Structure formats: structure tokens, C-alpha cells
Amino acid sequence: MELTDRKKQILKIVVENYIHTAEPVGSKTIAARMERRVSSATIRNELAELTEMGYLEQPHTSAGRAPTPKGYRLYVDELMERQRLSLRETEEINAVLHTRLKELDAIIAQAGRAVSSFLNYPAYVTATGKKQLIVRRFDLIPVDEWNCIGVLMLSGNRVKSHLIRMQLKVDPEQFPALANLLNAHFTEIAAAEMGERLMDLTEQLPAPMFLLLSQLIAAAGDALEEQQQKIITTGARALLKLPEFRDAEKAHALMSVLADGKENLPVPSDAGPMKILIGPENVADALKDTSVVVASYDIGDDMRGLVGVVGPTRMDYAAVVARLSGFADGLTRLLEVHPAPSKEDKQNGTGKYG
Amino acid sequence: MELTDRKKQILKIVVENYIHTAEPVGSKTIAARMERRVSSATIRNELAELTEMGYLEQPHTSAGRAPTPKGYRLYVDELMERQRLSLRETEEINAVLHTRLKELDAIIAQAGRAVSSFLNYPAYVTATGKKQLIVRRFDLIPVDEWNCIGVLMLSGNRVKSHLIRMQLKVDPEQFPALANLLNAHFTEIAAAEMGERLMDLTEQLPAPMFLLLSQLIAAAGDALEEQQQKIITTGARALLKLPEFRDAEKAHALMSVLADGKENLPVPSDAGPMKILIGPENVADALKDTSVVVASYDIGDDMRGLVGVVGPTRMDYAAVVARLSGFADGLTRLLEVHPAPSKEDKQNGTGKYG
DNA sequence: GTTTAGCACTCAACCCTTTCGAGTGCTAAC
């Protein structure tokens, strides 16, 4: 038996239809989509042969055809039209990839994963507040005439550094002068003020110097930026174990809320360190059937965050409460501004770069 | 009507049973668990009153009772026994939280999230290889007599820095000497060799100097460590939209494989940059009903990684192939060793600290 | 030889009914 062009065309139609509907495709549907008009009976003959050849299969006698793996393979290797990405899509992809994660985000995301896998419920973690980081000191380490390493010492004993490629060629001996300028005018102030200060200096500095300075300031501003409000949710998988989410619909609905739930998740509790919201006590409609347990933790002195867990109303409150508060405490300690040297630190005798 | 102690005890039993079974609890079950032996009829009387008072509800006349939100509330506020975490659990929690994420992990995790949300299939990202980062240069910026900022310039133009609290008080003027030692003996070599070199110096240095040096070397070693093999999976949620995973069982099974699937996921394709595995072509049993599309990307010069997507056999191969290769290209470019200054960088005129 | 219309046939999906049993509410006795 031979794989004629018409057979291929039919196979392609079957695959593409099945991809979108997940339903076996019938001869009539195919006939309607064929280039050259043919009757469904003809298609049926062809289908029978394609089935015999192993490219298609029938879930049961009176159903349409679905592709077999062999059928998909042929489709992928020969029939599929390679798509080109639109320019917009390419740009979107690159944009997402280039959004660097801030350090805090990474910690928070990890905490979320940990909580969720510990408790077997979906977890969410937020960080809110108006933390004002300020620069305590600038250092510039010359690398060559185009590059230097900028090192910022920030409030809370944090250090950030990055290689900076200068817009102008710089005599390495100029770097100390630049650093001095930075330290003289731009330390101990909020990021917002830096712009003003820079303006004040416009007239006192030669143009190239000013240019370099503004570049450095911009870089510093970047580093000072801490996410204001970030919500990360993870662990949706855990929901599926629970009988109340047996049907995927419900589970999916809840997960969607969690995934982009920004506004819907319970707000910081004003009172104690721990809050339990049961079913209808939740404000968000989507959570009316679920309970939420939230604990708050401190991020340094000025920010606060929440770790929460979402589950069915019949969640194991006792276990959740205990573990969640353990996590909250752990996070608070982890994010303390002046961390006491921990046992671990002593052991390997170091702080950590990073 | 009064909330007697017995009523409370009954309520507690109902809640705790319901928490574990998700099934309405009947009078007989309760009777069996009561402290003081009573008949099920007595329990039924009490249940009727608890129901009337709004603490319990009946899904239908001939079913047992389940707690109402009000019932849970009472349980949480009064009846629940606060659990204490075992020491082991507390330690586990702290251990997870203290595992800092390496930079590469964060990028990879983010890429995974992006892929999955773009393509609406679960995604996994791996990084494998034996990347040897080496230190190009050390700098130590004195802060006070106890602290300094260590700045490492690494191969691939990466910079890392961290505040280091020294084990001994150090005269700030000693830092340049320490840095010189480091630069003289510990640059341009693999992390593994550092230990040996350090040993070689044992006798040539005064003890305190040696101590400080080893502390700094340990910190550097930490920074050089790049994850060797890391698999991150995300986006399980996407599966639930698909009819083939309508029943949560299937979805959950697949997700479990993904979540800790280390060994089961398709291995790096030796050939081209892209590989499609359809249904039974997969080695792992759990993936026999699903297809996997993987693309590989480069991490600098020595490492490779994979971005993959898992979906039903009827996945939209054309779309997935196009977008996935877009991501792979993007990642390769993002992780290039000598990144060309991007448009973005020119725009805001800076590199970024971080 | 290929294509088409026509027709009998198949079988999952849907709906309706019946059966079954866990669990109730009530009553009367202890």
C-alpha cells in the first residue's frame, strides 16, 4: 500500500483537528476540509487504509480516527509546517528572560516551594513594604579603561556589585576621583533624591565626568530597587491529591486565582503573627470554599511579608499552624538585618559571596 | 441550648475525622471514639443539637455530619491542640531556607516559568556540565576591623561580592596584603586546586594570616560552586486545562514524575538542537502517554542545558517547536560568556549591580 | 480503476429506573 499525497493530506487534517479538539475525527469533517472536493465515502476508504498502515487508530468501531504515535511522527517529520515566531513574540520572550530576579525574590520563591512541599498544600509568599535601601558607600574597582566593578555597600550590611561598562573610555586613575564624588554626594540618601543631587552638580563638572557619574548613579538606582509587592505561588500540584479537587475544573479554577491572584489573596493581618481564614470568611469569591492560613514575617526592619497556605476547609489546621509559624520564624531570622553569625557560618569559616 | 463539654468533644471528633477522610461522619463512628462510652443514639441527639446550633451540617438527610465554617472556627479557636514542631522538623525547615539559590538556578527557574506560561504546558529546565569558573581577580574592600567586602572577578566577566566577617580582628591596612597574596596564588586556578595551594603556603605564613586566608579561600570556593545538575519543573497547572487530564489521578501522576523526575525525563539529545519524543518513544513509563519536546541551549562555553515541555501526545507541535527554540536561543544569548552590550543596557546607560 | 450514494450496523453517551445501604429521626422503654 502506498502513502499517496492524498493520504498525507488526510493524515495532516486528522492530526491538526485532533490536536485542537482531542476528539476522534470523522470522515465528514475531513471531507469538508479537503482541498479537492471528495465525498466522505472516499475518505472512509482512505482512512481504512491509513488505519491498516498504522498511522491512525479507532478508539472503537463507531468512532472517528485519532493519530497513533507513528502518525504523529510522520506529521512532525514531514507534514508539519514550521512556524516562524512573530517579531512581537520574539521580543516578549527576550523581555521575560532579561528580567533579572532580585535577590529577595529568589529567597521568597524558594521559601514558597519549601512550604508547599512540606505542607502539601499550595503556598503563596508575599513581600510588601516600602523598604528604603540607601547606599552607605561606593567603591569602584578599575578593570580596564572601559570597565570597572561597582561595589555598593548598602544599609543592612548588604553588598551588591556588578561589572559596569562605561560609556566613555576612562583613565583608570580617574576612578578614585569618581568614587570620591559619589561618596561625597550620593551616600546616605534615598534613591529618589539622587536625581536632584545629580542636577545640582551639572554645572560644577566637566561634561564627560558628568556623563560617567550619571551612568553610575543610574546603576546604583537599579540596585536599590527592591520589589515593592511581589506574590509568588507554588505547589498547585498538591491540590490534586485531595478528593475535593477530584474534578480538574475546580482545581484549575483555584490554581488560576492563586497564579495571578494579586488582589484576591488575604491581606496582611493587622493583629497577631498568624491568621486563619475559614471558607466564607475569605473576601475573595474564589476562596469561599477554601481555607487560608497566613503567617507574617519580617524582612529586615521596614518590610513585612506573608507566607500562606491555601487548602480545603477541612485542612489540617493544627499541623499547618505549627509548621507555618516555623517557616515564618525561619524567614524572619534569615532576613534579619544584622545576622548573628550562625553555626553554619562558623563551621566553614566564611561569609558567602553572592 | 448550651455547648456542653460533651458537645465540644463530639465536635472535635467530627472535625478531626472529617479532616482526614473528607467524608461526613456518622454517629456510630463518633460513638466508637468517645472517651466515655455512649450509644450512637445519644450521639445522634447531640448531633441534632449541634446541627441546629450551626456548628455542623448534613449534606443530605441520610448522611453523616460535616463541620460548617462556624464549626471549624470553634475548633481552631478552642478545641485544637497546638502542635509543637519536632526538633528535626525545625532543623529541616531552617536547612531548606538557608540553601541559597545560585544565580544560575534563579535564571533557570525563571526561564521555566516563562516557557510554561507561554506555551501552556508544564516545562522543565536543566543545566548540566562541568563548568569551571575561575577567579580572575580578588579585591578586598575594608569596612572596619572585623569586616571587609570581598569582590571576586570571575571568568566570563561575572562579578560576585559579599560582606565577610573575619574570624580575627584585622588592621584595615592588612587587607591589601591579603588581597595580594590571594591574587598571587589563587587566581586562574580551579576551585579544587585552591585547597592544595593553601596547604603549600602553610609554613610560609604566620598563623593568623593563614587563618584569614583560608577563610577567604573558603568563601571564594563557595562562590565558584555552580550547580552541576539541576532540574526545575514548573507549570503543572497548565495540564488541568486539557481534557486528557480531566481526572485528577492522571494529572497528579504525571506531575509527580515531573516534580522529582530527575532520572525519568528525556536525556540530552546527542544530535540536533531540538528533539521531539512522542508517546511510547519516551523511555520513562510515566511518559508513555505524553509527548516531550526538548531544546538544548548553551551556558557559556562549557555547560549545556535543556528546556523541555511535556504535554499530551496531541500537543501543538508546530507552535511548541517554534517557541521553544525561541527560548533556547534567548537563553543561549543571555548566558553568553561575553555578552554584547544589549540595546537595553545602552538605553539606561548602565550595567546592573546584583 | 476510482468515486459516490445508500444502508445496515456498532457502540459510547445519555437518561431513566431500580436496588442497596449507610445513616438518620423518632418513639417507647429503661
Next chain:
DNA sequence: GTTAGCACTCGAAAGGGTTGAGTGCTAAAC
């Protein structure tokens, strides 16, 4: 106040009939 006993309720599971999309085959048309 507690208990045994019994009739009752109602969801879940199992059986049976109907429906309709889709097939395979045959015989006629191209």
C-alpha cells in the same frame, strides 16, 4: 438523661433502553 428498635430518606451504584455520530460494505456511476 440514655438507650434499643424501627421506619424512613436519599445518594451511589447497577441495569436497561434510546439516540446519533460514525463506520464498513455494496452496488451503481463516472
